[in-house]
Amino acid sequence: MGKALLAKLKEALVSVLPVLVLVLTLSFTSLASMTAHERIVFSVCALFLVIGIGLFNLGAIWLCHRSEDIPVRV
Amino acid sequence: MSPIGRYTGEGLTKSRKLMVLACTCFFMGVLITVAEPDLSVLAGQISDVVNPTALIVTVGIGVGLFLVTAVVRIVTKTDLTSMLLFFYMLLFAFAALMIARGGQPYLPLAFDSGGVTTGPITVPFIMALGLGIAQTLGGRNAGQNSFGLIALCSAGPILAVLILSIASGGGAIDFPLPEYSVMKSIGPEFWALLGETSWDVAKSLLLMVMFFAGLQHFILHLPLQKLIQIGFGLVFAFAGLVVFLAAVTIGFMPVGYQIGYQMGTVSPRMLVLFAFIIGMVVVLAEPAVHVLNQQVEEVTNGAVTRRQMMVALSVGVGVSIGLSVLRLLKGFSLLYYLIPGYLLSLGLSFFVPKLYTAIAFDSGGVASGPLTSSFILPMVIGACVALRGPGSIMEYAFGVVAMVAMTPLITIQALGFRSVVSGFMREKSAVRRILSADDAQIIYFDSED
Numbered sequence: 465m466g467k468a469l470l471a472k473l474k475e476a477l478v479s480v481l482p483v484l485v486l487v488l489t490l491s492f493t494s495l496a497s498m499t500a501h502e503r504i505v506f507s508v509c510a511l512f513l514v515i516g517i518g519l520f521n522l523g524a525i526w527l528c529h530r531s532e533d534i535p536v537r538v
Numbered sequence: 539m540s541p542i543g544r545y546t547g548e549g550l551t552k553s554r555k556l557m558v559l560a561c562t563c564f565f566m567g568v569l570i571t572v573a574e575p576d577l578s579v580l581a582g583q584i585s586d587v588v589n590p591t592a593l594i595v596t597v598g599i600g601v602g603l604f605l606v607t608a609v610v611r612i613v614t615k616t617d618l619t620s621m622l623l624f625f626y627m628l629l630f631a632f633a634a635l636m637i638a639r640g641g642q643p644y645l646p647l648a649f650d651s652g653g654v655t656t657g658p659i660t661v662p663f664i665m666a667l668g669l670g671i672a673q674t675l676g677g678r679n680a681g682q683n684s685f686g687l688i689a690l691c692s693a694g695p696i697l698a699v700l701i702l703s704i705a706s707g708g709g710a711i712d713f714p715l716p717e718y719s720v721m722k723s724i725g726p727e728f729w730a731l732l733g734e735t736s737w738d739v740a741k742s743l744l745l746m747v748m749f750f751a752g753l754q755h756f757i758l759h760l761p762l763q764k765l766i767q768i769g770f771g772l773v774f775a776f777a778g779l780v781v782f783l784a785a786v787t788i789g790f791m792p793v794g795y796q797i798g799y800q801m802g803t804v805s806p807r808m809l810v811l812f813a814f815i816i817g818m819v820v821v822l823a824e825p826a827v828h829v830l831n832q833q834v835e836e837v838t839n840g841a842v843t844r845r846q847m848m849v850a851l852s853v854g855v856g857v858s859i860g861l862s863v864l865r866l867l868k869g870f871s872l873l874y875y876l877i878p879g880y881l882l883s884l885g886l887s888f889f890v891p892k893l894y895t896a897i898a899f900d901s902g903g904v905a906s907g908p909l910t911s912s913f914i915l916p917m918v919i920g921a922c923v924a925l926r927g928p929g930s931i932m933e934y935a936f937g938v939v940a941m942v943a944m945t946p947l948i949t950i951q952a953l954g955f956r957s958v959v960s961g962f963m964r965e966k967s968a969v970r971r972i973l974s975a976d977d978a979q980i981i982y983f984d985s986e987d
Binding site for chain 2: 478486494495497501505515520521523
């Protein structure tokens with residue numbers, strides 16, 4: 465179960481990282497300025513986004529497949 | 539939700555009573571819609587003009603009726619393309635009527651409501667319901683038949699909002715600008731938000747669980763082990779969604795608004811480019827997208843890979859958000875996108891394999907998930923406030939969800955079109971190779987009469 469969660473978290477990290485990098489890069493240009501506090505809050509939220517998507521997709525695996533063909537057992 | 543959907547579909551189909559299946563699906567559609575948190579937010583925003591309860595109930599009935607239609611379609615094996623064609627023509631007819639009655643500002647909202655209703659809880663459930671029914675019925679096109687439910691369900695709310703705004707007589711509406719600011723610390727505000735989010739998610743999951751419990755008791759009778767598995771899945775999905783939604787509301791909503799506002803003030807042209815790029819990456823982080831891609835790969839046996847789906851969705855959403863910001867800059871009606879867009883996507887459906895059409899129309903509802911409505915929409919609202927003032931949000935900022943829901947229809951069908959064309963080219967080059975082969979290799983037989 466831990467392994468499955470780790471795989472899902474990795475998948476989620478890859479999905480969220482581009483958004484985080486893009487927004488943080490933009491925040492250092494003159495186009496959109498953000499305070500340090502805002503940058504930190506945004507980064508922490510992105511981290512929680514990864515956890516949220518990971519957990520949701522892990523739940524969805526158990527929910528999507530019938531028990532006979534789930535790769536990981538509870 | 540998903541195995542609940544799948545078992546419900548299988549169990550009900552096995553009972554061979556179409557009436558029971560239809561009634562269950564109708565109530566399911568109504569319950570799902572009433573429980574979807576995004577819709578109540580939308581209803582609250584236009585409460586001055588349309589009674590929120592009336593709106594939610596109308597949309598619920600719309601979704602319920604369309605879910606029944608979609609299920610009956612699977613059972614009777616009716617062609618999805620002709621049904622989509624019929625319903626979208628109906629939608630545009632009602633849109634024309636609404637505009638004729640002065641309801642122009644409602645147009646973006648109406649088309650947005652289609653994407654809003656199909657959230658991360660409903661999508662896996664409805665998709666699994668379709669899969670359960672189609673697999674139980676079997677037949678040659680089981681895979682293809684399992685898609686298309688979300689497509690039809692997204693049309694329901696659009697039609698419902700159009701009819702409601704025609705009935706209410708139109709008129710100008712003001713969008714109350716929410717407070718977009720990053721929280722200063724983890725105070726009572728944070729806990730209140732967390733509680734509210736948990737309640738919203740729990741409410742929609744609970745309705746489904748209660749419904750399933752009834753079915754389990756009367757029809758399904760699943761063994762305990764399967765129920766435990768479903769229970770674990772539900773707990774994880776619940777926790778995941780609460781964390782996801784809270785994080786999006788706290789961090790992504792205010793930052794999205796701020797970026798839109800600042801870039802709209804400093805450099806609107808750069809915003810179009812940024813909107814395109816951010817659109818390409820944002821869709822990757824929509825929670826229901828992975829569920830869709832997995833099911834697509836599974837059902838097509840790898841003919842449509844996850845990677846292809848991701849690229850098609852990514853390009854589609856990037857283009858749609860870029861175009862939405864362009865519309866905001868130039869200030870023209872959403873119809874100038876919707877008419878050619880749907881003309882193209884419905885037109886393509888005649889030339890691509892039916893499976894691609896079904897997947898494409900389902901993806902529209904999946905791509906426009908919670909991240910679109912709480913990161914992209916605030917960004918476009920911010921740009922709109924900077925460029926046109928808060929008075930024109932309804933007309934120019936809304937409509938971005940509708941665009942996100944529309945463009946994948948074109949890009950995913952384009953994927954199918956490419957496979958058709960490359961197949962055609964292969965065949966043609968094979969024929970050419972045979973024709974241009976050396977004459978010596980060909981043996982001529984003289985026919986004697």
